[in-house]
Amino acid sequence: MTSKRRPVLLADRDGTLIRDVPYLSRIDDVALLPGVGEAIARLNRAGVPVAIVTNQSGVARGYFPEEFVLETQVRIMELLDDAGARVDAFYYCPHLEPDERTRRDPGSVPHLLRSCDCRKPAPGLLLRALSDLSGDPAQSAIVGDADRDMRAGEAAGCGWGYRIVPEGETAAQGPRVTLVRSFFDAVELYLKRSEGKGSLER
Ligand SMILES: [Mg+2]
Ligand SMILES: [Zn+2]
Known part of the structure; x- marks a missing residue:
């Protein structure tokens, strides 16, 4: 075994990988967004581990139990499996x-x-994801649909941040974040990152 650190793709869950349903609490509402399965399969083939990092304050609010968060993760993994894709780790708050x-x-x-x-x-x-997956933060990316995803990535030392902004909407574009239309587009840019722009690095 080598101790060499590697790039990791950190992905928000709601509105990034799956359809955003506020305080999702029914398993039948779990649906992958277009292109997500294919994008994760590409990361799998490229040898880039993928970790989901998601805020689930609905647990503290009493909207659903922690078991539902885990049940949802199982469902996501089933849906990804159908697309020939897998995520390597899952973390929630x-x-x-x-x-x-x-x-x-x-x-x-x-x-x-x-x-x-x-x-x-x-x-x-x-x-935690970077530590568990032997990730090198500077080679790693965060993909999310919220400013707080980008701020978390910056605080974790991620070299790359991709903020998903739906068509017809806008977001503040800073020099440290690349705006994208979808998770798929983010992954495509990330896999070509040596030629890309928008690194979080100063
Ligand atoms: Mg989100
Ligand atoms: Zn927490």
Whole structure:
């Protein structure tokens, strides 16, 4: 075994890999977005490990149990398997920051209502994935559909950030983030990264 560090692709889940359903809580609502299976299969063939990193504060809010998050992951892996693709690791944050609680949505699982190092934009999930998969942050990428995904990637030292912005919508384009239309487009750019632009590196 070598201790050589390698590139890892870190992917947000909702709105990035699967259809964004706010606080997804029915397994039948799990659907891969177009091109996701093919894109992950390409990463598999390129030898780039793929890890899902997802905020699931619906657990702390009491919308669904942690078991549902795991059940959803099993479903995602089945759908990917149908496309000949696989993800290598899965990480989620079940917490809710105290200052995010509202009167209407105060949260209902007391031990999860706390500050943590894993709710994006904190980098905890990404750092765990990079550590477990022997990832070199500078060669690794985060793909997500939210600013907090990009901030987590920056905090984890990711060399590349790809922010998905749907057609007809806009996002602040910074020098450290590449805007893309889909996960598929992000992967295509990442696999060609030596010629690409938009590195998070200064
Ligand atoms: Mg998302
Ligand atoms: Zn957390």
